[in-house]
Amino acid sequence: MKELTLDKQTIWYDEVLLLEEPSRCFAPEFWQQEDKVVGSAQGRGTTWFVQAEKLDAALRHYHRGGLFGKLVKDQYIFTGWKNTRSYQEFQLLNLLIEAGVNVPRPIAARAVKRTFCYQADLLSEKIPNARDLVSILQEHSLSAEMYKKIGEQIKKMHEAQVNHTDLNIHNILIDENSTVWIIDFDKCYQQPGNGWKQGNLDRLKRSFIKEVNKCQIKWDESEWSYVVNTAFNSN
Structure with missing residues (x-):
């Protein structure tokens, strides 16, 4: 796992799976401009299915659920980069893969700090067919x-x-x-x-x-x- 620190954000990524520029791969607009969006799904937010250079992927922005999510839809209290939901899920997926569980491979994760809060994104493998x-x-x-x-x-x-x-x-x-x-x-x-x-x-x-x-x-x-x-x- 590689770590990239930019202005108010940290990105973790697998350099073998991600050949695109890490700082751009979390924007749906980037994939749309490249004509690499192959589908989407609606949940708490939109999950974009994209065709990356190495493999098909799912791009998800973290959204809150429940009643509180109606007030603050996508921000979480910041208590450290490694406590962010995107980093935690990235690491957990790798742990499960090592344990032999069939889960999507994590490609890249991002957390963006907003004063006392943060927003997060995850790019992971889309399981084919x-x-x-x-x-x-x-x-x-x-x-x-x-x-x-x-x-x-x-x-x-x-x-x-x-x-x-x-x-x-x-x-x-x-x-x-x-x-x-x-x-x-x-x-x-x-x-x-x-x-x-x-x-x-x-x-x-x-x-x-x-x-x-x-x-x-x-x-x-x-x-x-x-x-x-x-x-x-x-x-």
């Missing part, structure tokens, strides 16, 4: 083997002691090779012990149940055992 579980389950159910693969990735993540605080079926992808990926590690962190791991799985199960009613996904509660038994398998 992958869709989230919601869109897949709207079309067809999954095999027991695929649910076991989901459980295996959660198990590896938990063995790395990473608490995914927003584990839901929008944040689990399957690509064209039937590889399972976990995404969106903003506000996630390493945590000792084991008691919190059941909470991760409970949250994931609730998201399955929610989307059955909301999006009519093809899922039955009997299939849940394949995920949870694999995630907690000690072998």
Whole structure:
């Protein structure tokens, strides 16, 4: 990881994955001018999918959620560069990759200081030809083997002691090779012990149940055992 300090901002990046100018790669306008925007997605803000020199990437500006986010949409209290959400997520993704978890590779992260606050951005790998579980389950159910693969990735993540605080079926992808990926590690962190791991799985199960009613996904509660038994398998 390289670190670049400019006026009131710090950028961290992987020089192998990022061939573009680091100071320009966080501006959607840069990618638009280069005609390298290949799509976008709406969440709390817009995630831009761009075609970088080395690989396709997702550019995300950090936005607050909840009621407070309506007042202060994208600023956070600054307590040090390495405490910023972008730096933390960049580092956590690298830790998970080393642990063998299928997560997007972090390409570059930025924090911009604004007096007592900061704003942040992350450029990370866009998993090729992958869709989230919601869109897949709207079309067809999954095999027991695929649910076991989901459980295996959660198990590896938990063995790395990473608490995914927003584990839901929008944040689990399957690509064209039937590889399972976990995404969106903003506000996630390493945590000792084991008691919190059941909470991760409970949250994931609730998201399955929610989307059955909301999006009519093809899922039955009997299939849940394949995920949870694999995630907690000690072998």
